[in-house]
Structures are given as C-alpha cells and as structure tokens.
Amino acid sequence: MTSNTAGRTPITVLGLGNLGQALADAFLSQGHPTTVWNRSAHKADRLVAQGASRAATAADAVAAAEIVVVTVLDYDTVGELLRSAAGTLAGRTVVNLTTGTPGAARELGAWVADQGAAYVDGAVYAVPQTIGTSAAFVLYSGDEAAYRKHQSALDLLGEGAFVGSAPDLSSVYDTALLSGMYGMFAGFFQAVALAGTEGIEAGAVTSKLVRWLTGAVEALPGFAEEIDRGEYATTTSNLEINAVGLRNILATTEAQGLSTDLLAPLQRLFDDQIDAGHASSSLSRTIESLRAGR
Structure with a gap:
C-alpha cells in the first residue's frame, strides 16, 4: 500500500x-x-x-x-x-x-x-x-x-x-445496459435448453454461440443510427425475413417440448410492425412497437 x-x-x-x-x-x-x-x-x-x-x-x-x-x-x-x-x-x-x-x-x-x-x-x-x-x-x-x-x-x-x-441519468443508463445484458442471458438460456433437447452439451453450443454473437453485435451501432434518425430503410435482413426466422425458432422450441416464453414477445413486436406495413423495414424498427406502449 x-x-x-x-x-x-x-x-x-x-x-x-x-x-x-x-x-x-x-x-x-x-x-x-x-x-x-x-x-x-x-x-x-x-x-x-x-x-x-x-x-x-x-x-x-x-x-x-x-x-x-x-x-x-x-x-x-x-x-x-x-x-x-x-x-x-x-x-x-x-x-x-x-x-x-x-x-x-x-x-x-x-x-x-x-x-x-x-x-x-x-x-x-x-x-x-x-x-x-x-x-x-x-x-x-x-x-x-x-x-x-x-x-x-x-x-x-x-x-x-x-x-x-440530472442525478438519475446514471441509473437510467444502468437500467438500459443491464436490460441488454439480461436479454443476452435470456437468449443464452434458450439456446442451451434447445440444444440440450438433442443431447448437445451447454459447452458445445456456447462456444459457437459466442462466435456468432461477437459478429452479430457489430450490427448494433448501425441499428442505433437508424433509430436516432428515425429512418428504417434497408437492403439487407428486413423485418419480414426475421419474423419468418423467429417463427421457425418458436415452432421448433414448441416441438422440442420447451417454453416459448422468452422469445414469443419479440415475435409479437415483429408482427405488430409488419401488420402496420413495415415488412421491408430494418429490424431496428421493432423499437417503435416498444415505444408505442409508453
């Protein structure tokens, strides 16, 4: 010392x-x-x-x-x-x-x-x-x-x-950052449970999940720019494509005898935006369904 x-x-x-x-x-x-x-x-x-x-x-x-x-x-x-x-x-x-x-x-x-x-x-x-x-x-x-x-x-x-x-701003940031963390944990638990239905060990699927998420996280700054601008046009993976993909995941989850409680709410947000005419928009437009609930 x-x-x-x-x-x-x-x-x-x-x-x-x-x-x-x-x-x-x-x-x-x-x-x-x-x-x-x-x-x-x-x-x-x-x-x-x-x-x-x-x-x-x-x-x-x-x-x-x-x-x-x-x-x-x-x-x-x-x-x-x-x-x-x-x-x-x-x-x-x-x-x-x-x-x-x-x-x-x-x-x-x-x-x-x-x-x-x-x-x-x-x-x-x-x-x-x-x-x-x-x-x-x-x-x-x-x-x-x-x-x-x-x-x-x-x-x-x-x-x-x-x-x-404002004294509460660090707490707002904290709540937001921890929300992202727990969302990641939820996805991890879902992935491990689903893989486990076919005897795949948690370690085996996690090594591949980490590699996939490390690449996927690079999309977040681009999503943030779209959200801040309020402009959601995209030429890549749009809401319709993601909604189909997530629906397949939910169907598989049910077929394997697991709960869909963690991911089903996200599917509803996707569908809300598609029903409102935004099927070709960026996945980031999902946030507008969250904001609608304020």
Whole structure:
C-alpha cells in the first residue's frame, strides 16, 4: 500500500461487501486516507490491517472524509445511513454507487442537496476483482462540479464518464445496459435448453454461440443510427425475413417440448410492425412497437 497520504483527499467507504472492499482497496493503494464502516464491523478488519480507519458509526464515518462513497444493498439502506449522519453531511460529496432505480436516485439526490452536500450517482461496470483496472468503467451523474473536483480520485476505480447533471441519468443508463445484458442471458438460456433437447452439451453450443454473437453485435451501432434518425430503410435482413426466422425458432422450441416464453414477445413486436406495413423495414424498427406502449 502507498504510505504517503500528503495532499490526498480523505475518503469514506460505507458498506464493505465485495464491491465496497474493492473500492476501499483502490483508494488505500493510492494513499488516500480511507475510513470504512460496515454494520458487521469485522468486515473492516482486513482493511484496517492495511491502514484504513474503522469508524464506530456511519455518522462518524461521514464526518471523517470529504468524499463519502456508499455501496450497500439498496437505496432504502443508503437513505437510512445518510439520515443517521444528516448533521455531518454539509460540505461533503456523496458518491452513491448502490444499484437502484432512477426515481430513487432523484429523491435521494434532492435530499442530499437539502443537507448542503453534493450528490453524485454512479453505476459500476466491473466485478470486484477488476476495480482499478482498465476492465472497469463507471458512469456518473449529478453534481458536475463535485464530480470534476474529485475525478482523479474516482478514476482510481475505473474509467469514469460523466453522463449528465440530472442525478438519475446514471441509473437510467444502468437500467438500459443491464436490460441488454439480461436479454443476452435470456437468449443464452434458450439456446442451451434447445440444444440440450438433442443431447448437445451447454459447452458445445456456447462456444459457437459466442462466435456468432461477437459478429452479430457489430450490427448494433448501425441499428442505433437508424433509430436516432428515425429512418428504417434497408437492403439487407428486413423485418419480414426475421419474423419468418423467429417463427421457425418458436415452432421448433414448441416441438422440442420447451417454453416459448422468452422469445414469443419479440415475435409479437415483429408482427405488430409488419401488420402496420413495415415488412421491408430494418429490424431496428421493432423499437417503435416498444415505444408505442409508453
């Protein structure tokens, strides 16, 4: 660990699960005076042995540092901890890296501001083992002046990007990115289940699926351009072709005795667009059926 703390901003980490431990490690390794707190106090033992200060209460932890990084189970817990430290928040920057909803981020950001503190919301894209490496990145939103002031410290966690001054924007990005991830997982589970009906092992189909998806993902930036322009003309794989292909997949899935619950909703979106006269449009036009439900 770096022992020279001169000129380095004191930082508190509230919550010492796997992610919180990794965040505290990153700050300690670069010499930031680091105070830690967790409901189960023993989780701080290793960090204290490496130079961190253990706070007796969340309020004491907040009072000890200019930057207060929070990573706990949910926003209710964040609110509970910060309310217990309300008298010490003024003048500090709260960096909330807890996963939640945009509405909760808006409410928490407003409450923190009312306490005279700056609020920065963040979404972390990393497993704990990659915190502080080039594999990690973090999206931030909220008080831009506070973010810029402390950017060098926050960049110790991974590549940072500020996405806007509304405190909920990082949560909107997070929800969107995780939606894409879970959609991929859904397709993976469907692929493995379908292959398994004929005795194909998960590993065998996955090696080929990864190769196929790696190529398929290259279509996404083009789809994004079409969506942003609202122009869906295409000379390649259109909605009608994809609807036929997906219908065949659903028929095979049923014939093999599996549920179609994961992919049938997508077929309905394709069919909605075709019924509206857009059979020759790009697959990306599917988004208009999602937007119609807003």
